[in-house]
Amino acid sequence: MTRLDDGATRLRSGLSVWQANDARLRDAPERPAVGVYEADIAIVGAGITGAFLAEKFTREGRRVVVLDRHAPATGSTAASTAMLLWELDSSLLELESRMGLDAAARIARRCRRQVAGIGALVESSGIAADFLPRPSLYLAGDKLDAADLREEHRIRQHLGFEGLYFDEGELAARGLIGSAGLLYPGSAEVDPVKLARSLIAIAVARGARVISPTVAAVYEHTAKGVTVQTRDGNVVRVQTLVLASGYEMPDFVPAARHTLCTSWAIATPPMIAAACEPWPDGALVWEASDPYLYLRTTADGRVIIGGEDEDFSDPARRDELTPQKVATLLAKAGKRCPGLGSVEPEFIWSGVFGETEDSLPMIGRVPGRANCLVAYGYGGNGITFSAMAAQLLAAELSGEPDEDAAFYALDRD
Ligand SMILES: Cc1cc2nc3c(=O)[nH]c(=O)nc-3n(C[C@H](O)[C@H](O)[C@H](O)COP(=O)(O)OP(=O)(O)OC[C@H]3O[C@@H](n4cnc5c(N)ncnc54)[C@H](O)[C@@H]3O)c2cc1C
Numbered sequence: 001m002t003r004l005d006d007g008a009t010r011l012r013s014g015l016s017v018w019q020a021n022d023a024r025l026r027d028a029p030e031r032p033a034v035g036v037y038e039a040d041i042a043i044v045g046a047g048i049t050g051a052f053l054a055e056k057f058t059r060e061g062r063r064v065v066v067l068d069r070h071a072p073a074t075g076s077t078a079a080s081t082a083m084l085l086w087e088l089d090s091s092l093l094e095l096e097s098r099m100g101l102d103a104a105a106r107i108a109r110r111c112r113r114q115v116a117g118i119g120a121l122v123e124s125s126g127i128a129a130d131f132l133p134r135p136s137l138y139l140a141g142d143k144l145d146a147a148d149l150r151e152e153h154r155i156r157q158h159l160g161f162e163g164l165y166f167d168e169g170e171l172a173a174r175g176l177i178g179s180a181g182l183l184y185p186g187s188a189e190v191d192p193v194k195l196a197r198s199l200i201a202i203a204v205a206r207g208a209r210v211i212s213p214t215v216a217a218v219y220e221h222t223a224k225g226v227t228v229q230t231r232d233g234n235v236v237r238v239q240t241l242v243l244a245s246g247y248e249m250p251d252f253v254p255a256a257r258h259t260l261c262t263s264w265a266i267a268t269p270p271m272i273a274a275a276c277e278p279w280p281d282g283a284l285v286w287e288a289s290d291p292y293l294y295l296r297t298t299a300d301g302r303v304i305i306g307g308e309d310e311d312f313s314d315p316a317r318r319d320e321l322t323p324q325k326v327a328t329l330l331a332k333a334g335k336r337c338p339g340l341g342s343v344e345p346e347f348i349w350s351g352v353f354g355e356t357e358d359s360l361p362m363i364g365r366v367p368g369r370a371n372c373l374v375a376y377g378y379g380g381n382g383i384t385f386s387a388m389a390a391q392l393l394a395a396e397l398s399g400e401p402d403e404d405a406a407f408y409a410l411d412r413d
Pocket of ligand 1: 044045046047048050067073074077078079083085216244246248263264350352353377379380381383
């Protein structure tokens with residue numbers, strides 16, 4: 001993987017629609033004075049995960065320092081297409097065969113509560129981040145066909161989730177082409193950069209310190225706590241270190257569970273959604289395919305089209321493939337929603353994307369490292385998992401671990 005001069009991974013290429021909306025991202029961040037900082041918790045990473053953590057920990061009265069080598073919300077978070085799905089990358093059918101129905105049900109219910117929890121937090125905190133509750137429309141593809149979707153629907157109904165199965169005709173009536181689809185409420189969309197910046201601003205208002213740009217380089221773990229040294233000379237002494245460093249993990253974190261790949265996205269000009277009336281309710285549309293295609297609209301009426309993942313993370317190859325990937329995304333979108341195939345994209349971007357085999361994130365203590373926790377929310381539910389990480393890790397620190405913690409632990413089976 002290509003690394004920048006300071007050892008960072010080039011997480012993104014191109015300019016996402018959220019970055020264009022946020023002029024501050026192009027300003028050079030102000031570098032705070034180099035110094036010695038003491039706090040309860042150091043969070044490495046000021047993306048959406050670090051932001052949820054900082055908000056939650058400061059809400060509980062903990063003293064927090066956040067470190068990032070870049071300005072907040074300019075890593076993978078700026079590339080996210082930010083569909084807040086409660087459904088995992090793996091269907092309930094797959095999860096059931098992997099871990100049994102009870103576990104699959106608990107995970108799905110938790111994700112659903114988590115999306116609702118993000119909505120509640122946004123509302124109670126007065127955050128303006130274009131959060132909108134949305135249904136999701138899961139289309140049959142080359143991984144799950146119409147019969148499989150019927151079975152998935154049956155399991156969901158059995159577990160008490162309410163939603164609809166659409167056949168080809170019912171999809172056509174809603175302006176979409178496909179053999180079958182599942183329309184279920186409970187998901188949402190958001191502007192991930194606005195959300196992350198707002199959560200960090202709330203944490204800062206409660207006393208959190210954000211040191212950026214600075215590179216956390218050395219971690220010294222003792223029985224009492226952790227000292228983080230940064231490349232430019234900051235020293236941060238804390239009781240607990242929480243790594244929310246996205247797709248860049250220090251070598252003492254067991255990483256075998258995850259793989260890195262690349263994902264592409266484009267956004268149309270505004271008002272396309274209204275002009276095409278592409279699908280009802282602004283549903284988050286995604287395919288049961290590999291590689292998959294997904295579509296969402298934005299608050300200003302753009303359509304975001306994403307997917308076409310490849311299982312490499314090299315930025316040079318990523319950039320080389322971009323024209324071809326854009327053409328494929330448009331062609332595939334046009335096959336699902338006539339009218340989109342000929343649209344000229346206004347934004348084109350791509351980024352590193354992480355996956356785990358079981359579609360679950362890595363959240364919890366680092367085995368063998370006292371006082372070190374991680375929050376790595378891989379996959380297409382990354383943001384839902386970021387919010388979950390804040391709950392699970394806060395519970396862990398309170399001494400009463402969350403009852404679901406074992407599903408996401410680094411050393412799970
Ligand atoms: C194209 C694309 C589409 C996606 N679509 C969706 C989607 O629809 N829904 C969804 O939920 N998720 C989606 N994701 C995934 C989601 O974006 C990620 O899960 C999420 O952004 C990860 O946030 P993070 O804060 O963990 O990581 P990041 O945003 O990458 O933040 C980590 C930060 O840590 C910093 N850092 C790392 N190492 C150090 C160090 N040593 N010192 C200092 N700082 C350091 C980095 O600079 C970075 O800013 C998508 C991702 C991509 C790329």
